[in-house]
Amino acid sequence: xxxxxxxxxxxxxxxxxxDEESLTxxxxxxxxxxxxxLNEQFIESNSYKNSNNKVIIKPHISKNFTNQTSxxxxxxxxxxxVKEKIQNDSTIEAMHNRNNVKAxxxxxxFENTKMWLDIYFDNQIPPFxxxxxxxxxxxxxxxxxxxxxxxxxxxxxxGAIAKIIATQRGLKKMSAQAVGGAVGANPxxxxxxxxxxxxxxxTLTGYAGGLDIKKKLLEIEGFKL
Numbered sequence: 531x532x533x534x535x536x537x538x539x540x541x542x543x544x545x546x547x548x549d550e551e552s553l554t555x556x557x558x559x560x561x562x563x564x565x566x567x568l569n570e571q572f573i574e575s576n577s578y579k580n581s582n583n584k585v586i587i588k589p590h591i592s593k594n595f596t597n598q599t600s601x602x603x604x605x606x607x608x609x610x611x612v613k614e615k616i617q618n619d620s621t622i623e624a625m626h627n628r629n630n631v632k633a634x635x636x637x638x639x640f641e642n643t644k645m646w647l648d649i650y651f652d653n654q655i656p657p658f659x660x661x662x663x664x665x666x667x668x669x670x671x672x673x674x675x676x677x678x679x680x681x682x683x684x685x686x687x688x689g690a691i692a693k694i695i696a697t698q699r700g701l702k703k704m705s706a707q708a709v710g711g712a713v714g715a716n717p718x719x720x721x722x723x724x725x726x727x728x729x730x731x732x733t734l735t736g737y738a739g740g741l742d743i744k745k746k747l748l749e750i751e752g753f754k755l
Contacts, residue, residue, distance in 0.1 A: 533547070541558065552660075554718075557717075558740070594662065639661065646658065650750070662722065664718055665717065666715060666717070673713060677727070683751040683753055686728075687706075687729065688707075691706075692706040719739060734755075
């Protein structure tokens with residue numbers, strides 16, 4: 531069973547999903563309305579081509595990406611969070627109508643995630659990461675693990691990530707397009723920083739939440755566009 535909650539960010543409403551213990555989804559409102567992300571992920575993000583150019587579909591699995599919070603780290607916490615009045619708009623209805631998803635809950639994982647977002651949108655580096663649990667193909671999970679290693683304020687390219695995956699899998703090369711599909715299917719925006727992946731020529735390329743949001747996220751981190 532999944533539960534959802536919302537966070538009012540400077541870039542618009544963010545929707546949070548959780549299984550009670552870990553964060554399983556973080557989406558901008560535009561993603562929900564434009565991509566119908568409440569459905570299955572695109573086949574491109576859950577497949578790859580072998581040496582015979584045959585498309586291999588990988589089954590979905592879940593993996594925890596958990597960093598323990600340091601007890602000795604001083605965290606700037608904005609304590610102006612109050613219970614939000616949620617309008618019954620089409621996005622909320624979509625959440626309610628999703629199979630196995632229950633309405634707003636105030637689990638500690640949501641509070642921790644909101645604390646992380648408070649710090650992030652205050653132009654600071656959050657000193658902890660809430661427990662994350664992403665579900666996807668083994669290929670997608672390997673890409674998302676690489677995304678987590680891209681430092682705050684830095685970037686990588688689809689081609690660079692493809693080279694890392696190829697090395698990990700003992701392949702001569704990996705399609706940057708396949709990497710792009712996995713990056714675009716990232717279920718936990720911002721925290722798994724898919725916005726830090728840009729084109730080889732320095733262009734922003736695509737972003738599930740919209741290029742304007744991608745640009746603003748990079749600007750928050752002081753990235754020179």
